[in-house]
Amino acid sequence: MAKRVLDVAGVSKRFGALEVLSDISFQVEKGETVCVLGPSGSGKSTLLRCINWLERPDAGQIYLNGTEIGVNGGGIVMSDRELSRIRTRIGMVFQHFALWPHLTVLQNLMEAPVQVQKRPKAEVRDEALALLAKVGLSDKRDVFPAKLSGGQKQRVGIARALAMRPDLLLFDEPTSALDPELVGEVLVVMRELAREGMTMVVVTHEMGFARDAATRILFLDRGRVVEMASPEGFFSNPATERARQFIQRYAGRAANGGR
Amino acid sequence: MIHDFGIVWSERGLLLSGLGNTTILSVLSAAAALLLGFVLTPALMAKQRWLSRAVRGFVDGMRCVPFLLFAYIVYYGLPSLGVRLDNWTSGLVALTIYNAAYMAEILRGAWSAQPREPIEAGIAFGFSSVALFRRIVLPPLLLAAGPVIGNQMIQIVKDSAFLTIIALPELTHAASSIQSRHYVPFAAFITAVLLYWGLCLVIEAGVSSIDRLAAARR
Amino acid sequence: MNAGDVLAILQGAVVTITLSLTGILIGLPIGLGLAVLRWADVPVVARIVAIYVSILRATPLVTLLLLLFFALPNVGIAIGPISAAILALVMNTAAFNCEVWRASLMNFPKDQYEAAQSVGMSAPLRFRRIVLPQIARDSLPGLVNEMSLLIKVTPVLAVVGVVDITRAAVRIGAETYDPLPPFLVAVALYAPIVFVLVSLQRWIERRQIKAEALA
Numbered sequence: 001m002a003k004r005v006l007d008v009a010g011v012s013k014r015f016g017a018l019e020v021l022s023d024i025s026f027q028v029e030k031g032e033t034v035c036v037l038g039p040s041g042s043g044k045s046t047l048l049r050c051i052n053w054l055e056r057p058d059a060g061q062i063y064l065n066g067t068e069i070g071v072n073g074g075g076i077v078m079s080d081r082e083l084s085r086i087r088t089r090i091g092m093v094f095q096h097f098a099l100w101p102h103l104t105v106l107q108n109l110m111e112a113p114v115q116v117q118k119r120p121k122a123e124v125r126d127e128a129l130a131l132l133a134k135v136g137l138s139d140k141r142d143v144f145p146a147k148l149s150g151g152q153k154q155r156v157g158i159a160r161a162l163a164m165r166p167d168l169l170l171f172d173e174p175t176s177a178l179d180p181e182l183v184g185e186v187l188v189v190m191r192e193l194a195r196e197g198m199t200m201v202v203v204t205h206e207m208g209f210a211r212d213a214a215t216r217i218l219f220l221d222r223g224r225v226v227e228m229a230s231p232e233g234f235f236s237n238p239a240t241e242r243a244r245q246f247i248q249r250y251a252g253r254a255a256n257g258g259r
Numbered sequence: 260m261i262h263d264f265g266i267v268w269s270e271r272g273l274l275l276s277g278l279g280n281t282t283i284l285s286v287l288s289a290a291a292a293l294l295l296g297f298v299l300t301p302a303l304m305a306k307q308r309w310l311s312r313a314v315r316g317f318v319d320g321m322r323c324v325p326f327l328l329f330a331y332i333v334y335y336g337l338p339s340l341g342v343r344l345d346n347w348t349s350g351l352v353a354l355t356i357y358n359a360a361y362m363a364e365i366l367r368g369a370w371s372a373q374p375r376e377p378i379e380a381g382i383a384f385g386f387s388s389v390a391l392f393r394r395i396v397l398p399p400l401l402l403a404a405g406p407v408i409g410n411q412m413i414q415i416v417k418d419s420a421f422l423t424i425i426a427l428p429e430l431t432h433a434a435s436s437i438q439s440r441h442y443v444p445f446a447a448f449i450t451a452v453l454l455y456w457g458l459c460l461v462i463e464a465g466v467s468s469i470d471r472l473a474a475a476r477r
Numbered sequence: 478m479n480a481g482d483v484l485a486i487l488q489g490a491v492v493t494i495t496l497s498l499t500g501i502l503i504g505l506p507i508g509l510g511l512a513v514l515r516w517a518d519v520p521v522v523a524r525i526v527a528i529y530v531s532i533l534r535a536t537p538l539v540t541l542l543l544l545l546f547f548a549l550p551n552v553g554i555a556i557g558p559i560s561a562a563i564l565a566l567v568m569n570t571a572a573f574n575c576e577v578w579r580a581s582l583m584n585f586p587k588d589q590y591e592a593a594q595s596v597g598m599s600a601p602l603r604f605r606r607i608v609l610p611q612i613a614r615d616s617l618p619g620l621v622n623e624m625s626l627l628i629k630v631t632p633v634l635a636v637v638g639v640v641d642i643t644r645a646a647v648r649i650g651a652e653t654y655d656p657l658p659p660f661l662v663a664v665a666l667y668a669p670i671v672f673v674l675v676s677l678q679r680w681i682e683r684r685q686i687k688a689e690a691l692a
């Protein structure tokens with residue numbers, strides 16, 4: 001049996017009176033690419049933010065490689081230091097890139113590995129340069145993020161997350177903020193990662209990517225897991241009416257080239 | 260006239276110590292005001308209404324009071340409340356507290372204009388508390404606020420001249436002493452003016468180098 | 478401190494307000510004139526104005542005031558505390574106003590100016606009818622801001638013997654051996670004036686932003 005990287009068990013989250021996530025459970029095995037689909041406002045971002053405790057879940061547990069995140073034995077909430085050590089195991093790629101504007105591309109990649117993980121600078125640097133080559137941005141290493149195109153920024157965002165050598169990568173709509181013609185270059189990198197066996201949870205509206213890069217689809221609606229299926233099963237034979245409507249709408253929009 | 264400047268030259272020790280004191284006063288109080296500003300700014304934006312209102316009251320209040328009156332109150336007024344400070348301490352305290360209000364407002368403006376996502380990314384990448392603030396939050400904040408902070412430093416240099424009225428031996432006080440000792444008002448005060456100018460040009464040079472750093476990152 | 482003392486401070490307030498208004502009213506057009514000289518890039522003169530502004534912006538008002546008050550009589554120009562005070566305020570505020578006016582002039586759309594030229598308006602007419610109304614509007618918040626800064630430095634005028642709010646307060650403090658109350662009265666007089674100007678500036682800015690959003 002493959003190694004289990006992530007186990008989300010009965011997670012719920014509410015903002016005031018609004019129940020954003022209710023009783024979410026799913027597992028991610030090593031090497032899987034799980035795509036999270038769902039209409040906007042269904043709680044996808046909140047789910048990702050709960051996984052690395054950027055948002056504190058109200059109920060349920062989250063395990064990374066078998067270790068519970070957020071609380072110690074006895075139910076005591078972890079200290080900032082303990083939380084941050086676990087967060088370094090989980091890479092995150094943001095919708096609006098969230099690169100650090102005061103650092104060059106190379107420095108963005110090296111910042112957390114050197115400052116947080118305390119790894120040797122020379123080693124981190126070699127690895128960072130290799131990652132930049134991998135995402136095709138070797139020539140941009142000394143440029144500041146503001147001087148990059150959206151697609152380039154997001155490729156740096158992915159390389160920055162990889163530089164942490166994470167066990168799990170989270171993507172929150174990585175291509176939603178990009179001009180249509182720049183989406184492709186980012187998806188190429190993500191497909192490559194999926195093929196190499198990186199473990200990923202990807203929130204996306206790119207149905208093409210979900211169809212042929214995902215190992216499983218998780219369909220979220222109003223904070224609940226409505227479907228959990230293989231891509232073929234989900235797209236050709238959705239079990240619920242909600243999912244069917246969703247697929248139709250997005251397929252139509254994709255055909256129009258809109259987003 | 261040349262002769263007058265000769266007299267000022269012969270008193271250069273006094274003038275230079277005045278310039279030194281002005282510089283020390285300005286640098287110390289600017290640094291302290293900036294630090295205080297970093298404490299006040301989060302309070303300005305606090306969710307607790309009583310706290311943000313109280314600090315807002317202090318900041319807006321200070322900005323409506325002339326610095327000279329504030330310095331008078333600290334030096335001459337506080338003793339009636341049983342607090343007696345010497346002129347150096349009074350001057351430093353007055354400059355610091357007064358300008359902390361301005362710094363807090365400057366930092367609040369720069370802070371609220373900063374995007375949240377890079378900070379969130381810092382947390383997601385395992386930064387916390389001091390390291391998060393020092394490595395992720397602070398550098399872009401200082402780059403953005405640098406020019407305005409520089410302007411405020413020039414203001415502090417000029418405010419420090421008011422402290423001549425509590426006999427603090429800063430640059431204007433030194434020029435006054437030379438003028439009353441030798442009766443060379445023009446030479447004495449013009450020299451002081453030029454020294455103030457030089458001080459501000461140094462600050463402006465600092466500001467434009469920060470600005471260059473910021474422009475490269477915009 | 479008695480009622481007579483408060484009255485004395487109020488009399489000082491009349492002096493403070495009169496001097497401030499005089500400084501503002503003279504400083505405004507001079508600032509505009511300096512800005513135009515720089516904007517038109519008049520050879521040598523523009524350079525001199527730039528240096529003047531740079532020096533004045535760096536000069537504390539006390540230092541400038543002491544210079545004028547002591548040095549002018551020395552070169553044969555008789556000057557009393559009041560005239561020294563007004564001259565210092567004007568020299569100071571004109572430099573700051575110049576920068577405000579100049580920023581608006583630099584922002585002024587060139588094509589509008591050329592359009593006025595193309596319909597045959599003379600240079601003075603162009604400036605008065607086309608440029609001035611628009612840059613006045615654009616400069617207003619900055620100019621009001623400068624007014625509040627000017628009022629905040631007026632206590633310095635007491636140094637050369639102008640009997641304003643501050644000097645009255647100092648005198649009463651010395652007579653009663655209790656300086657705190659008169660200073661608090663002085664602050665209570667200054668704060669509302671500055672507050673009104675600061676609020677006015679914010680109000681104008683907000684209104685202009687709204688008007689721009691509609692346009």
Ligand SMILES: Nc1ncnc2c1ncn2[C@@H]1O[C@H](COP(=O)(O)OP(=O)(O)O)[C@@H](O)[C@H]1O
Pocket residue numbers: 015020038039040041042043044045046047
């Ligand atoms: N910090 C927050 N405070 C209050 N409500 C929030 C917060 N974050 C998200 N929400 C609400 O939770 C719901 C789900 O949001 P989100 O997880 O961002 O959805 P999605 O990413 O699927 O579009 C939305 O209704 C949103 O308005």
Ligand SMILES: [Mg+2]
Pocket residue numbers: 044045046172173
């Ligand atoms: Mg979202």
